[in-house]
Amino acid sequence: MSRKPFSGASRKLLLVFDVGTTFSGVSYSVLDPGQVPEIRTVTRFPCQDQVGGDSKIPTILYYDKADNVACAGAEAVQEGIERTAEENNWTKAEWFKMHLRPKRHRPASGGPYIPSLPPNKTVVQVFGDFMRYLLHCTKAYIQETHANGAILWNSVSKNIDYVLTHPNGWEGPQQTLMRKAAVEAGLVPHMGEAHKRIQFVTEGEASLHFCINSGLTTEAMLSGEGVLIVDAGGGTVDISAYCGQQKKFEEIAAPQCHFQGSIFVTSRARAYLQNRLAGSRFADDLDFIVDRFDKRTKLGFRNEQDPQFIQFTSAREREASLGIRSGQMKLSGAVVAEFFKPSISCIIQAVEEQRVASTRSITTVFLVGGFAASDWLFVQLRRALEANGIKIYRPDSHVGKAVSDGGASFYLDRLVGARVSKFFYGIKIQDWLCVDIPQHRARSRLAISHPVKGTPVLENRFSIILPKSEKVLTEKEFRKSYQSLYMGQKPNTIKIDILCYRGRSSDPWWTDEEPAQYSVSGTVEANVSSIPPIQTFNARGQAIRCLFFDVILLFGLTELKAQISWTANQVEKRGPANVVHDTSGEE
Known part of the structure; x- marks a missing residue:
């Protein structure tokens, strides 16, 4: 897709922060007057080889006893970090984005497991600390990657515009808190500047921009039919419906946001495992077992007929009553499938609701976001949707940078000219x-x-x-x-x-x-x-x-x-x- 040259009077830097529930990324563009902007992605962070990939890091921080950030991102998951944290009494902050969700989406009690915020820290402070870390990493990346990088950074450091992404269900209060976090992070000096230099885009709309810029179009889209973007992330599943051609798109149904992202699969697994291990000598290993499920078993799950195994202790350990042999806990594939089922059912129902509410025929779904990497999720959605005449696609690669790159395109291209009021x-x-x-x-x-x-x-x-x-x-x-x-x-x-x-x-x-x-x-x-x-x-x-x-x-x-x-x-x-x-x- 062609892009217009930047029309500003002086050089400017655009930074897009996609702070996700489980993983985060940064995209940017150096805007020079008269030059066509190019969207780039920060692909190097400290200790990034520990987590794989080329554009995202875990959304995790550790705080020391003085409430200062001890480490963050990929540094917070490197080998031996748990022992270091325990020896130094560090406190871990993860999934903290869920503490920003609107009050109406927070269960009064008995809801899914969400880790508490560190003592003496608000969600705004934690959010701000993590964005400060992203800014530090971005500065280092630009200075080290671009020719005369230090000079380039100094020329734009006082002239940076920001785009912050958020789920479809976030509204004014959440945007205000994110602006306050940006001030905490030092992105802008005060709230007045935050209103001038920070824009927001929903993750659904950012994903549409990414799909269009990546050439992910179909004949149905080119003929003006509707398309659904299902952004399945760590915390939320955002569903948005659009129609249009080339540079003109509009919403054709009110967007939806559901708290059924991949962390809720893990949360349901935790509840099951906690009940299964209750009263056993392995009960204190719950956090470690859940972590192994999250990082290995969940990602590799493909067939409900095949048993699944969680390796969590010495190969000499066994407990037949708990299904533990050779240090592995055995789970039936059917049980693991149940952990996924509410999320899959939610997406299928939401797709149908969007089709009913839409002003155009919808026959195409694009599945993006970190949760989209799950083969089990994709196969189950494909089976259900294709039975109703809907084709579902997911990008082969670079799905991790869909929202951050799409946020940059939102700022530069403005492909969506009309939206639909939700209320x-x-x-x-x-x-x-x-x-x-x-x-x-x-x-x-x-x-x-x-x-x-x-x-x-x-x-x-x-x-x-x-x-x-x-x-x-x-x-x-x-x-x-x-x-x-x-x-x-x-x-x-x-x-x-x-x-x-x-x-x-x-x-x-x-x-x-x-x-x-x-x-x-x-x-x-x-x-x-x-x-x-x-x-x-x-x-x-x-x-x-x-x-x-x-x-x-x-x-x-x-x-x-x-x-x-x-x-x-x-x-x-x-x-x-x-x-x-x-x-x-x-x-």
């Missing part, structure tokens, strides 16, 4: 009572007198600004007119909570009917000091003032942006508005 978005208002409206008449008994105007109003009205499943062009504005009434001193600022409705109703009206289905997506804070007030009188004959303004929301990019507008002397004027996300309870 209803709007604000809660007081609605003037109108008994001619059936929904008003049904709750007229709940009407109260407006505190300023004195006329009857109904509270808790959900005023929709963006409907669910709406096609959202990149620059399309969604706006609605509102008024703010007051007596006395004019307010300088207003704060409006943008609500997200996640329920099943196709026409939600009242926020108190399904309160659990509404959540605050973000709070719009705007300066209204320039809006001229209109004077009128209330029902009691008192002078009151009204501010008339429009709330403008832009959902077409990968994060919510807002403005307010008003009219003065028949001319529309606009003012900036900040979208503030509540992250309390998310860390």
Whole structure:
């Protein structure tokens, strides 16, 4: 695919950090004015020969007793590191990305096993420490790989833009926490710069960009039919539907995110093994046995008819009642297949849901992500999907850099021009009572007198600004007119909570009917000091003032942006508005 020359006025560096649940990678591009950008991948990290591959390292850190990073990435899995960590009282941090997932995706209790964060560390701090390590490795790689690398780095070190990838299910609060982690990591000096220099892209959309740039197209895609991207990673399975040709693609169904990545196969194996070993002399070896399953047995599983073996102790050890001989624990293939089953069933169901919701016929699925390397996963998906007339493909190689390279293409190429809204978005208002409206008449008994105007109003009205499943062009504005009434001193600022409705109703009206289905997506804070007030009188004959303004929301990019507008002397004027996300309870 051809790419336009960089149109900036000065040299810039683009860095893309794909911090995955189990593995992470970095892609980058040196942007020189007038030159066509080239996407490159960091392919050398410290001790990388310990983990294989050429572009990813384990998402693991060890902290010492002083809460400083002792080692990270491939260094944290080198031979003998467990003993070193034990002797020095180091604490391990892994799968920490799962602690960033939205609150609604966290089970109250009894959920799958997720390792705790280290003591005295928040998820933002751990995330920041790992991104600081990625930045250090990237700097070293560029300086050592490029001609005059040190000069090159010094020329762009103050002019770096970042793209951070995240699952389809991450929203404003998670993006805010990732920006805070970027400040912790030293990527940017403060949150103001973080908003200017950091962009986000979903892993599903990044994977689409990778597939298109890698030439992974089919006749169905070229003819304008839909294609599904299934990004099966360590923590999540992200499913996105697109259609388009060459440089113009759009979402054709609301994307999905499911917590059924490869770590949950391991988590189910842990629960089984913990129960099997309970009360035995091998119970204390659980963590090591699970680690062996994760790194060897899970990856090599191909046939449920064949027994599987976990080598975890001396060849002299045996315990017939536990299926242990020659230091190996025997598992039936059928048992191991059960560990995979919920993830496989979830993907099959999600693919069908996307086909039903899509506005185009879908006959092609691309399977990418680290979990895609599982032959058992691929074969089971192929068997189920091809029975329904769907062809499934997975890249032969370089699947590990799909998201990071795709994130760079997102920044440079912008192949997706329209997205689909996943939920209803709007604000809660007081609605003037109108008994001619059936929904008003049904709750007229709940009407109260407006505190300023004195006329009857109904509270808790959900005023929709963006409907669910709406096609959202990149620059399309969604706006609605509102008024703010007051007596006395004019307010300088207003704060409006943008609500997200996640329920099943196709026409939600009242926020108190399904309160659990509404959540605050973000709070719009705007300066209204320039809006001229209109004077009128209330029902009691008192002078009151009204501010008339429009709330403008832009959902077409990968994060919510807002403005307010008003009219003065028949001319529309606009003012900036900040979208503030509540992250309390998310860390």
